[in-house]
Amino acid sequence: MKILVFLVLLGLHSAAAGIHSLKNILTMSSQVPNSPEFVIVGMVDDVQIYHYDSNTRRLEPKQDWANRVTEDDPQFWERKTARCLDTQHLFKGYIKNLKHRFNQTGGVHIFQWMIGCEWDDETGEVNGFRQVGYDGEDFLSWDVKTNTWIAPKQQAVIIKNNWNNDEAKLAYYKNVLTQELPDFLKKFVNYGRSSLMRTELPSVSLLQKTPSSPVSCFATGFYPDRAEIFWRKDGEELHENVELGEILPNHDGSFQMNVDLNLSSVTPEDWRRYECVFHLSGVKDDIITKLDKTAIQTNWGKTGDGRDGGFPLGAVIGVVVVLLLLVVGITGFFLWKNKKKGKDGFQPANTSDASSSSPSSSSVGVQNTT
Template sequence: MKTFVALILLGILIKDSTSMIHTLRVFETSSSQVPNFPEYVAVAVVNDVEVIHCDSETRRLEPKQEWMNRVTEDDPMFWVWITQICVNNLQKGKAKDMKRRFNQTEGVHIWQRMFGCDWDDDTDDINVYIQYARNGQDVISLDPITDTWVAAKSEAFITKLRWETDGETPRHKHNVQNHCMELLKNAVSYGEKTLKRTELPLVSLLQKSSSSPVTCHATGFYPDRARLFWTKDGDELLEDVGPGEILPNGDGTFQTSVSLDLSSVPLKNWDRHHCVFQVSGDKYKYVTRLDRSKIRTNGERGPKNPLTSIIAAVVVVGVVIVAAAVALFVIRRKRGQTGLCNLCHKYDHI
C-alpha cells in the first residue's frame, strides 16, 4: 500500500515538473480621439512573448518573431484568419462601430477585446477566453463552461441575450478554439527555444533606510511562472512579508519583489533568513542569504572615516584659498586697466 501511494506521488511530481501550460492571447484595442495612438491595434502574445502586431497606421500584419514565419508557412489558414481580423476591423472602423453599439457620445473612448486559449501540453486540455472591456472596465465575457455570456454592464445585457439566442456563442467559441489551438501548438513547436527557455534573475537586496523592510528584488527571469519568497531556517515565512506582482520588462523577461520586515529580528539572526527564487516545475531553488553588507540603500549612510573627513576639509580650505587669490588678482587687474576699458566703451557701437 505504501509503495502504491509513493508511486502515485512520484507520478504527480513528474507530471508537475514536465507539463507546462502554454497561453495565446490576442489583444485588440480600438480608440477614439486618443492623441498619438493608432485608432486600432491588434497584438498576439504567446507565453507572454509578442508574436504578431497590426495597427491602423502601418496597416499591415507583422510577425514579431523570426520563427513565426515558419508557423505561417506551415499553417497558411491561420495567417488568413488573423489577417481578416486585422484588415476587417481596419476597414469597417471598429471605434465607430463600438460607439454606435453602446450609444456613446463624442470624446475619448477605448474599447478592448481579448480572446485566446490555454493549452496543457501534457493532458491536451484547452480553455477558451473571450472578453470585452470599455474604458478600462469589463463589459461582457464568455463563460466557457456554461457557454453563456456574463454581462458586467447593464447595457451589455441585450447583447448577451442576442448572442445566446442567435447561435453567436458557439460560433465565437468554435472559431477561437480551433484557430487558437492550432496556432499555439505550432508556435510552441517552432519557437521552442524561445518559449521553453529558462532565464534566471539578477537578485538584489534593497532597503530605503535602516528602519525600513528589506526588499528582495529579482529581475530578468523567464518564464513568469516563478515564485520569490523569504525563508527562515529553510521554512517559508508567511508573516511580516509583502509579496509584489510579477511585472514585464521591456526585453521580454520579468521582475518581481518581496519585502521582509525585520524590525523585531536581532541583527545576529539575520543570516538565518534567505530570499528564494524558484521557477514553477523546477525542483531547484536559487537562494540569496540575507547579508547586511550586500544590501543596497538610498537612505542613511554609515559613519564616515575620520581620515576621509580631514582630507575633505583640507581640500575645501585649499579650494577657498585658491579662489580668493584668483579674485584678488582679477580685482587688481581691473583697477589697472580702468582707463583702457573706458576708452573701449566709446567704441562699443562700432
C-alpha cells in the same frame, strides 16, 4: 502613451507548466491622445507574437520564430493584414454605436475584445474563452458550457438575445474555440518551443534604501515569470513583517520581482538566521541568499562594511514605482484581470447597428483563422 504599453503591462502571467495559452486582444479607442485608434496584439504564453495598429496598418511578427508560419503559408501576414483592416473599420462602427447606446457624446472611450484558448499539452484538454469590455467594464462574455452569450450590462441585452438566436453562428463560435484556435496555438508553440520553454536564472541582490528601511531581496533577469521569492527564518517561511512585490517585465523580455523584510525588531545577532529564497518553476535548485549586512547594497553610498555600494537603488525603486503606477492606472481602462481568466469576447456584425446580427466570419481579425 501607446495602448500597446498598457496591454503588455496587464500582468497576464503564463499558465502552469504544461498549459499553453493564446490570446488575441483587439482594442478600439476614441479620443485617446498620442495612441493608435485601433490595436491588435496576439500573445502565446503571454509572449507577444504579432502586432497591428491603425498607424502602421500592417500585421507584423514580433518574434523571429513567429515568422516560421510563412514556411507553410507564404501569404499569411498579407492575408491577415487585410483582415485586420476590415476589422478596424467594423470596430470603429461598434464604438460609435456603443457611445450612442450609453448616451455618450465625447470623451475618452475604450472598446476591447479578447478571444483565445488554453491547451494542456499533457492531458490534451482545451478551454476557449471570449470577452467584450467597454470603458473598463464587462459588456458581453461567452459561456463555454452553454455555448451562449451573457450580458452583464442592460445595454448589451438586445445584442445578446439576437446573437443567441443565431444557431449557425453559435455552432461556428464553438468550432473556432475548440478546433481552430487550439490548432493555431499548437502550431505556434511548436515554432517557439526553444524560446517559450527556456529558463533563465536571475541575479539576486540585497538592497536597502536607508539604514532604517526594510531590506529588499531583488531578483531580476529571470524567465519565465512562474517564480516565487520569499524570506525564511531558521528554514521556515516568513509571513509577518514581509511585503511581496509583483512580478514585473524587463525591457529584454525577462522579469523582476522583490520581497521586503522589516528588520526593525530583529537584533543584529539574529540576522544570520534569515535568508532569501528564489524558486523558478522547472528548476530544481533554489537560489538562497543569506541576510548579511556586508552584502547589502545601498543608495547612500556604502555597504555595511564601509565599502562603496556602487548600486543605484534609487533608480531601481523609481523604475519599479513607475511600472506599478502604469499597472494601476490602466486597470480602470482594461477589463483583463487575473480573476477574470477563462472568459472572452466579441466579433463585430456590421457598422450600422451592433444589435442587428451576430458577428460574421469575415469580420474577424487574426483570430478567426488562427
